[in-house]
Amino acid sequence: MSLMSEVGQKAFNLGVPLAVHMDVTYRCNERCVHCYLDHDDHGEMTTAEIKGALDQLAEAGVFFLTLSGGEPFMRRDFFEIVEHARRQLFNVKVKTNAVMIGAAEAQKLRALSIDSIQISVYSHRPAVHDAITKLPHSFERTIKAVQFLRDQGLRVSIANVLMTPNLADHYGVQKLAAELGVNYTLDPTITPMMDGDTSILALRVPGEELEEVFRNPALVPNQEEFCAPPKPPSDEDLEGYSCSAGHSFCYISPYGDVFPCVQFPLPTGNVRRQKFLDIWNLSPQLKEVRSIQAKDLTVCSSCSHVSSCSRCPGLAYMEGSMRGPSTADCEKSFYRTGVPTANMLRQGLSKPRTTAPLVQIQPVAVSA
Amino acid sequence: MSETYIVRSSAIAARLLAGEMMVMNSADSTFFTLNEVATAIWQAADGRTPLREIVREQVCEQFDIDPEQAQADAEQFVADLSKHGILLVSDNPMSAESAR
Numbered sequence: 001m002s003l004m005s006e007v008g009q010k011a012f013n014l015g016v017p018l019a020v021h022m023d024v025t026y027r028c029n030e031r032c033v034h035c036y037l038d039h040d041d042h043g044e045m046t047t048a049e050i051k052g053a054l055d056q057l058a059e060a061g062v063f064f065l066t067l068s069g070g071e072p073f074m075r076r077d078f079f080e081i082v083e084h085a086r087r088q089l090f091n092v093k094v095k096t097n098a099v100m101i102g103a104a105e106a107q108k109l110r111a112l113s114i115d116s117i118q119i120s121v122y123s124h125r126p127a128v129h130d131a132i133t134k135l136p137h138s139f140e141r142t143i144k145a146v147q148f149l150r151d152q153g154l155r156v157s158i159a160n161v162l163m164t165p166n167l168a169d170h171y172g173v174q175k176l177a178a179e180l181g182v183n184y185t186l187d188p189t190i191t192p193m194m195d196g197d198t199s200i201l202a203l204r205v206p207g208e209e210l211e212e213v214f215r216n217p218a219l220v221p222n223q224e225e226f227c228a229p230p231k232p233p234s235d236e237d238l239e240g241y242s243c244s245a246g247h248s249f250c251y252i253s254p255y256g257d258v259f260p261c262v263q264f265p266l267p268t269g270n271v272r273r274q275k276f277l278d279i280w281n282l283s284p285q286l287k288e289v290r291s292i293q294a295k296d297l298t299v300c301s302s303c304s305h306v307s308s309c310s311r312c313p314g315l316a317y318m319e320g321s322m323r324g325p326s327t328a329d330c331e332k333s334f335y336r337t338g339v340p341t342a343n344m345l346r347q348g349l350s351k352p353r354t355t356a357p358l359v360q361i362q363p364v365a366v367s368a
Numbered sequence: 369m370s371e372t373y374i375v376r377s378s379a380i381a382a383r384l385l386a387g388e389m390m391v392m393n394s395a396d397s398t399f400f401t402l403n404e405v406a407t408a409i410w411q412a413a414d415g416r417t418p419l420r421e422i423v424r425e426q427v428c429e430q431f432d433i434d435p436e437q438a439q440a441d442a443e444q445f446v447a448d449l450s451k452h453g454i455l456l457v458s459d460n461p462m463s464a465e466s467a468r
Contacts, residue, residue: 004399007390014386063383063390091381091392113379113394155397 011061011248012241015290017280018248019064020057021262024050024081025254026070030097030133032120034163034203036193037070044254047077049272051084053252056276058088068095070254073105082112091115095159098145099138106148116155118185119146122165124172132165146180157183162213163190163203174218186219189328191263192318204328207352211335229339230305237307238295245313246289250280260289264314266322289313292323299325303342305333327353374422374446374455375415375462382410391454398452405431405438406445413455415462419446 001009011018025044026037045053057065065085072078073096085092092114101109109117119142123129126139133139149156158177162170170186177184188205192198205213213219220226241247246260246268256272258279259265268286269279280286292313295301298321300311310333315326325343331352333341344352376382381392389407391400402410408426409419419442427438449455456462 003401007385007401011385016385018385058383061383061385063381063385063392086378089380089382091394115381115392115394115397153395 008244008248012244015281016061016248017057017250018062019066019244020062020250020252021066021068022050022053022252023069023254023262024067024072024078025075027074028069028071028097029074029099030071030135030138032122032133033165034132034161034190034200036191036200038193039070042255044075045256045272047080049256050081053256053271053276054081054085054088054090056271058090060277060280063091064093065090066093066095071097071100073100079108079112082109082114086112086114093118095120097133097138097142098149099135099141101145101148103148106145106152106154109149110152110154114154116157117149118157118159119149121146121158121160121173121176123169124176125169128166128169143176143180146182150180150182155183156180157185160184160186161190162186162188162205164205165203167205167209170213170219186213188213189263191315207331207335210332214332214336227336229337230308230333232304233294233307238293238301240294240307241290241292242294242311242313246286250286258283260286261314263312264289264317264322266314266317289322296323297325298323299343299346304339305330305337305341309333309341370459371418371420372443372446373415373417373458373461374409374413374419374450375458375464376410376413377454377456378464380454391449393452393454395453398454400449400452400454405433405441409442409445410455415456415458415464419443 008018026039027041028039067082067085072094082092093116094114095118098119121129121142122132129139130136146156158173160170160173174184188210190201190204193200215223215227217223245264249261251259251262252271256270257267258269258271259267266285268283294306300306300309309329311329312326313322315328316322316324319326327343330341330343334344334352379394381394383390387404389402389410391402405427408430409422412422412426420439423438423442427433427442428435446455446457450457
């Protein structure tokens with residue numbers, strides 16, 4: 001076990017919030033076709049409120065801080081926020097579309113010693129990228145920013161969200177990342193919009209195509225292990241928990257709402273009204289999330305994939321129950337291994353459903 | 369006898385987890401956890417207090433360690449962390465602001 005994994009396990013066991021993802025705004029200069037956010041400002045936290053929240057997170061033991069949005073650079077005070085976070089000695093990662101980052105901004109980020117920066121790139125073809133972001137010349141601006149940041153010696157990674165409009169382009173984006181000398185990550189997850197509109201789920205990569213992605217050695221290097229049939233679960237597996245959501249990780253929205261994860265819209269409290277540590281330690285919702293072991297899962301506890309599935313409790317929650325299956329992950333497990341899941345078998349399906357009726361819960365907006 | 373002064377680099381991220389300090393250097397992602405004694409030295413590394421004084425007050429008095437051994441261990445610890453750019457070392461006092 002690496003030192004980092006040991007520390008992660010220690011924080012998990014102690015219930016310390018080691019990592020937090022904070023969206024500082026939902027406003028954005030792009031209008032990506034797959035985005036689930038409502039980009040209007042319904043009363044974002046002020047600079048002082050965000051700084052106060054960061055002070056509380058530092059006191060609570062948070063080490064890894066991801067700042068994102070929306071587009072975080074839409075906030076005029078974003079550098080002030082990063083500066084404050086660094087003064088509090090967080091390991092800061094920024095997620096952005098980077099179109100507002102020029103040479104000067106890249107230099108400033110370097111001077112602030114952020115850990116890394118993740119940038120969304122949808123295609124190596126400018127027309128395809130710009131059609132997804134709906135911002136003309138966004139590809140050109142984003143790639144220039146990648147170069148500025150790389151030239152500053154910052155660790156840059158390109159995040160490639162895969163969906164139907166750019167399905168064929170992951171090779172091209174991966175090659176582009178290699179040419180630019182930056183990392184590449186692929187994500188096929190599309191979630192419903194915050195207003196409950198599920199139409200964007202039609203953009204999800206069809207299951208059959210996922211199989212091709214998972215069995216591609218250029219994208220998944222450890223093929224044999226990754227695509228191996230699941231091993232029978234041990235007692236230890238059944239005592240295990242889904243992921244770090246609510247255990248050593250949480251998400252804070254621009255309105256101060258605290259959730260177990262970015263993809264787990266269960267409101268647990270608000271840092272404008274409560275102390276962060278009170279929410280973390282006392283929220284009944286977080287306690288419930290933390291209590292769920294694999295053996296408690298209604299369908300998945302009897303599934304052969306239970307020990308290796310990427311089952312997301314947040315997506316399961318959006319599907320109706322945080323103890324239930326997440327169809328998107330059933331689909332991934334099936335196409336990864338070829339072995340049907342318990343969720344498929346109980347429905348008499350030989351192939352997984354391609355979409356499930358997910359409901360994205362609107363976060364509780366609080367006026368500033 | 370010349371003094372040694374140590375100051376934490378401003379390029380690092382750090383947080384206490386159950387009595388042990390996690391330290392990460394953003395420049396190369398080197399990651400350390402410091403034990404209680406090392407954490408005490410780390411926390412006292414303000415650039416103004418001589419290392420000998422830190423060892424005497426933060427280590428010997430609080431952890432019941434032989435002073436000579438403590439000084440040798442502290443010097444080794446400081447050398448290791450300075451190699452990774454996590455602690456800066458000088459014969460003269462330094463300010464935290466200059467710790468790049």
